[in-house]
Amino acid sequence: MLSTTREKLQTVSTATLATALFKRGLKNQFIQGVKPLSKGKPTMVGEAFTLRYIPAREDLNPISVFQDPKHPQRVAVETCPKGAVLVIDSRKNSRAASAGSILASRLMVRGAAGIVTDGGFRDSAEIAKLNMPSYHHRASAPTNLTLHQAMDINVPIGCGDVAVFPGDVIVGDDDGVMVIPAHLADEIAEEAINMTLYEDFVTERVLAGHTIVGLYPLTKEENREAFEQWKKQQEGTKEKE
Amino acid sequence: MLSTTREKLQTVSTATLATALFKRGLKNQFIQGVKPLSKGKPTMVGEAFTLRYIPAREDLNPISVFQDPKHPQRVAVETCPKGAVLVIDSRKNSRAASAGSILASRLMVRGAAGIVTDGGFRDSAEIAKLNMPSYHHRASAPTNLTLHQAMDINVPIGCGDVAVFPGDVIVGDDDGVMVIPAHLADEIAEEAINMTLYEDFVTERVLAGHTIVGLYPLTKEENREAFEQWKKQQEGTKEKE
Amino acid sequence: MLSTTREKLQTVSTATLATALFKRGLKNQFIQGVKPLSKGKPTMVGEAFTLRYIPAREDLNPISVFQDPKHPQRVAVETCPKGAVLVIDSRKNSRAASAGSILASRLMVRGAAGIVTDGGFRDSAEIAKLNMPSYHHRASAPTNLTLHQAMDINVPIGCGDVAVFPGDVIVGDDDGVMVIPAHLADEIAEEAINMTLYEDFVTERVLAGHTIVGLYPLTKEENREAFEQWKKQQEGTKEKE
Amino acid sequence: MLSTTREKLQTVSTATLATALFKRGLKNQFIQGVKPLSKGKPTMVGEAFTLRYIPAREDLNPISVFQDPKHPQRVAVETCPKGAVLVIDSRKNSRAASAGSILASRLMVRGAAGIVTDGGFRDSAEIAKLNMPSYHHRASAPTNLTLHQAMDINVPIGCGDVAVFPGDVIVGDDDGVMVIPAHLADEIAEEAINMTLYEDFVTERVLAGHTIVGLYPLTKEENREAFEQWKKQQEGTKEKE
Amino acid sequence: MLSTTREKLQTVSTATLATALFKRGLKNQFIQGVKPLSKGKPTMVGEAFTLRYIPAREDLNPISVFQDPKHPQRVAVETCPKGAVLVIDSRKNSRAASAGSILASRLMVRGAAGIVTDGGFRDSAEIAKLNMPSYHHRASAPTNLTLHQAMDINVPIGCGDVAVFPGDVIVGDDDGVMVIPAHLADEIAEEAINMTLYEDFVTERVLAGHTIVGLYPLTKEENREAFEQWKKQQEGTKEKE
C-alpha cells in the first residue's frame, strides 16, 4: 500500500471500512469474536504477516520445543516486518494462549504495528499496557503448547472466520479488526476518508438536532450544499491551526 | 407507567427487579447475553419501542436501501417516543451491526431513554460516550445490511431470549437489562423500592460484621426491629439534607 | 500450603503457573471462561472451599427456601474458612446468578480470599468494588433459584471444565483462575518464583532490544551469565530499599 | 410458481438449487441446522406459509390458551393452503417443541406439502411416519408453551438464519431445506433441471472411470459432444418406456 | 412408584408427560440434547440411579484406576438396582465417552431398565443393539478417563440441564428422556394414561379429516360425547381381543 494509505487508514473507523468493502461485494472481512486488549488506543494499521497453528499433539509439543530457534512461533516474532500486523490463526480456540507478553514485547520492539489472534493471549494485563495494539477473543493463561502447534509462517489463513492473505491490510479500532484485500487498500482508504468526512458532518448535524432523513444517506440537495460549505469551513479551520 | 414509577425504577437494581418478578412466576425477563457499552451510567428506564430484524437476503439489501426514508430502521429512529427504549430483535446475531453511532446519536437527541440489541453496535466507542445508556452483545463493525433486514416496528419481539412487548418497561444497569411487563410496572417498582431499602440496611449490617443468618432473608425478630429503627434514622438523615 | 507459599503465589502470574503445571503433565488447570469482575486487583490466592449447584427444580426452589438457615448457599458463605476461595460449580450456566453482593460482602468480611463461579454474579458493579477478588463468566441479574439449586459444600466439583478438589490452591489474576493441586502447591510456588525472576529479566532485555533467540527459553550460555549478574544486581537493589 | 415448476423441483436436489442460487448472488438460502425426521422421502416442494414464535412469557402461556380457536398456532394449521409448506420461526430453540403429531397430521390431511421448524418437534416418531416430509433440528418433548409463543401468521420470518417470505418456494431433500425467492422459482427450476441432467451424465461417467478434469465443470469439447449424444440416448430410452 | 405406574408409563409418550408436568409448573424436566442410540425400542421406564462425573485430572486418571474394584463407575454398574435407569452426569461433555459396551452389557444383564448420559457412549453400535434402551448426545470413542472422573453414586445430579434426584422416575422414547419427580410419578402416570387415550381418539379423528378446532383441546360438547362413545367401543374391542 501507499504510505499515504497507512496514514489515511489511521483516521477512519473499521465500521466505515466495512461499508466501503460491502459496496464491493466483500461482506466477510470483519474478524469475528476478537476485541482489543486495551480500548482507546490509536488505530492499528499494517500489512498482515501470518502464523498458522494446528491442534497440538502431545508428543510433539513438550516444553523443550521452544529451545529450537527455528520454532515457527519464535521465527514469526523475529521475522515479522516493521509496520506489519502479526495475525495468528488459532482456530478460534482460546482455551490455551496464542502467545504471551514476552513475544508481544519483542514484536513491539521490532516495530510491528500490532498483533491479532482469534484465540487468546496470556499475560494479558502486560500486553494491554504495551505501546502496540493487540486483539484476541479472551485472556488465556495456559501455554500455547497445550493446544496449539505453530506450523506455517506467512501462508493464507483463516482468522475469526475471515480469509487473511499475507499482505492484506489489517485495520483495528475499538470495534475490532477489518481485513482489506491488498489490491483494494489504496482505493478503500481514499473512499473511507471521504466517507468519514461526511459522517463527521452528519454527526455534527445530528447532535445539533437535525433529522437523519435526507441527510444519512444524503438524498436531499440542501444537505449536499450544507456539506460543501461545512467542508470549506473545516479546511479554513485546519489551515489556521 | 406512572411518572413516579420511572423515578422509582431509576433507583433500584435489575437484580432486585428479577427477584420481584420471580416471586410472581416470571423467571425469564432478563435479556440474556447483553451488557452495557459503558459501565457506571445512570440506570436506564423506559417503555419498549421495538424493531424486528430478519436475516438479510442479498438482493433486497444493497447499500441503496437506506435512501428510502421509509426504511424501517430509519423510521424506528425517527419515531421512537421520548422516554422510550429502542429494543432491537437481532436474533442474537452480532456478526453484523444492529446500528451505529449516527442513529444512536439521533435517538439520544430525540429524547430516547436508551437502546438495546441482542446483536452488536458499530462505532461502539462513540456510542459508549453518548449521554444515553446502550446495551449489546459485542461490538460489530459490518453494516447491518450484511446480515439483518429491518422488518417491523413496535411488534412483539424476542430479544436475548426474552419476550418484549411494546410498552413493557425496560430497566438497565451494569448487570444488564430487565423487561417488566407493562401491567406490573407500577407494583413492581413500589415493591423494589422497599426491597432496596432493606438490602441497603442488610449491606450496611454485613459490612459491619453481622451474619446473614436471620438477616437475609429477614427471619429474626430483632433484625426487623433494627431495620425499623434504621429506617427512621435514614429518614431523619434525609430530612436534614 | 506453607504460609510462604501463599506469599510466593501472590507475586507470580497464572501464566507462569500454567507452564509449571504443564511441565508436570497437568494441562487442564485453567478455569475456562471466567474473568475478573474488576481488573488490576492484587493476585487472589487461597485454598478452594467448594459449593456445588445442580439445575433448579421449580417446586423445590421458591423464594422462601432462603429462610432456612441450613440452605447450602448460606451455609457455604458462613463457613468458608478465612483465607479460602469459594469456588462455585454453576455448570457453566450464567443465565441466572450464582450469588449477589450481600453474600460476597459477607464472605469478604469473614476473611475469604476470593470468590469464583463458572456462572455469573448479580449486583456485579457492587461486587467489583469489594476489597476481594471475584471471577465469573458474565453478569446475571436473575436470582440463583431461577436455575441453580445449591446442593453440596466442599465436595470435589467441576468449575469451568477443571476439577477442583477442596483444599486445592486457587490463584487468580487478570488472565483468570488457575487451580493447583494441593500436594503440588509448595513446589509449584517455589518454581514459579524462579521462573518469574527469569521472565522479569527477559522482559527487561527484550524491551532493551535483545532477540528472544537463545534468551527465551535460555539456551545461550552468555544469557545465563547475564542473568546471574542481573540477579545479583536485583538483590543489591532490594537490600538498599 | 408455474405448476410445471413444482414438478421440476421435485426432481432436483437442494445442492443443485444452492448452486443455481449462488450464481445469482444468493448465498444464504439453505436453512441451517435442520434435517428430515425421516430420510428417503420424496422431495418436498411448496410455497412458504409462515408462523412466527417469540419467547413465551409464563403468564401469557398457560395450557388453557389452546382453548382459544384463534390461537395463532392452531389458525396456522387450519389455514395453511393446500400444497404449501408451513415454515416456523422457532428462533433456533429446540428446548421445547414447535408442534406435535396431531397438528402435523392435521396439516397433512389438509394437503400441506410439508412442515419445517428451526426448533424441534415432539412425537417425532409419529411425525416421521406421516406421508408428508418434515424437518427440524432435533426432537423435543416439552409443549411449545414452555418456551414459544405463537405470534404472527404469514409474515416474513427468519428460519435457520435464512429470510423466508410468504410465497417463497421451499424445497427439501435429505440434505435439508432450500428457500427459493418466489420471483426466481420458475427460472431456477428450469436451470436446475438442466444442471441435474448434466450431473447425471457426469456421475455415470465418473462411475465408469472418467476423470472429472474437463468434465465437471465441462471445459473439454469432447465431453460436450458426449453429453449431447448421451442426452439423445436418454430421450430414446424414455420414449421406449 | 406403584408397579402399575411402571406399566402405565410404558404406554405413554414423553410429550404427554411433559404436558402433565407443565400443568404442575414443572417446565424443565426434559433432558436436553440426548437421543436414543437406537430408535423404535420399547419405552424406557425406571427409577433414577445416578453417577456423577467431574472433569478428569491427569494424575488421578491413569488407565490403572480401573483395577480398583471400588472405582465409582464400576461400582455404579455393579450396584444399580434391577429396574432402575443409570443416569450419568457427564457435564454435557461428549468429547470423551461416559461408558462403553461392556459396562452397558453388564447393566443389561443385571436387569437395569436403561442408561442415560448427557455425554456420549463408545462402542455405540454395540450398545445400540442391546436389549436395553440407551440415550446419549453423540458417539464418542475416547475412554472416559480422558475427560471424566467418576466421583459419586446416587447423589442428586444435573443431566442435560435437568435436576435428577435418585429415585426420580425416568421415561424415555424416541423424542428423548423425561424426569418425573418421585412423589408425582403415580399421579402423572394415571393422568398421562387418560391424556393418551384422548390423544389417540383425536389422532383417529384428525386422520379421518376432522378439524382440530374444538377437538384439541376439547372445547366442543359434541366431541366430548364422541369421545365417550369411542372409549366404549375401544373397551369393547379390547375385551374381544
Add this chain to the structure above:
Amino acid sequence: MLSTTREKLQTVSTATLATALFKRGLKNQFIQGVKPLSKGKPTMVGEAFTLRYIPAREDLNPISVFQDPKHPQRVAVETCPKGAVLVIDSRKNSRAASAGSILASRLMVRGAAGIVTDGGFRDSAEIAKLNMPSYHHRASAPTNLTLHQAMDINVPIGCGDVAVFPGDVIVGDDDGVMVIPAHLADEIAEEAINMTLYEDFVTERVLAGHTIVGLYPLTKEENREAFEQWKKQQEGTKEKE
C-alpha cells in the same frame, strides 16, 4: 504402515484404539463432531491425504474457479493415493458443503479408502450409498465456494480439533474417526488386536452373567486362566472353519 497393519485395524474399534493411544499419552486423537453418513459399513482404514480450506473471499470464489484443472479441491480428488483417506480441514464449518457426490464418487473409483470432513457434505444421500465410508458433521447443500476456499494439499491440518499429518493412519467406525500417528500405527494395531480379543472374551462372559470386577480390567488370576483357555478354544474353532 505394514500391509498387515491395515488388515488388523479393519478388525478393531476406534474405542479400543483410543485406549491404546491414551496409554501412550495421546488423548486427543478422536476427530470431534463427525459421524458416518451411513452406519454399519466396514471399518475405514487408510493413510491421511489432507486438504486445507480457508474461509472463502467472495471475489476469489466465483463458480468459474472450478474450470481451472489446478483448483486444489479437484487436484486433491485426482491425486489422493489408492488406499488413502482424504481428510478435509473445513474449520468445523458445515454451513456450506466440503464436497459433493461427484467428487466422492470419483475418489471411490480411484480407490480411496474413505473421506472425512469436519464440515458437511452435499448430496449426502448419494454419498451415503457409495461403497466407501464417509464422515462429516452434518449434511450441507450450499456449494463449498460459499464459505470455503481450498488452499493446500497434503499439509498438516486440524480436523475436528485433532492434528492430522499426511500419512497418519485414519480409522473410522460407527463411533467416528481416530487418527493414529504414522510411526505408531504398527504397534498400536498389534496391541489393539490383543485388546480386542480380550474384550470379546469379556463380552461373552458378561453376557453370560459374570461380574466385571476382576474381569475388566483383568485383575483376578482365575479370569486370566479362563481367558487363556478361551483363546485356545477360539483358535480351535477357527481352525475347523
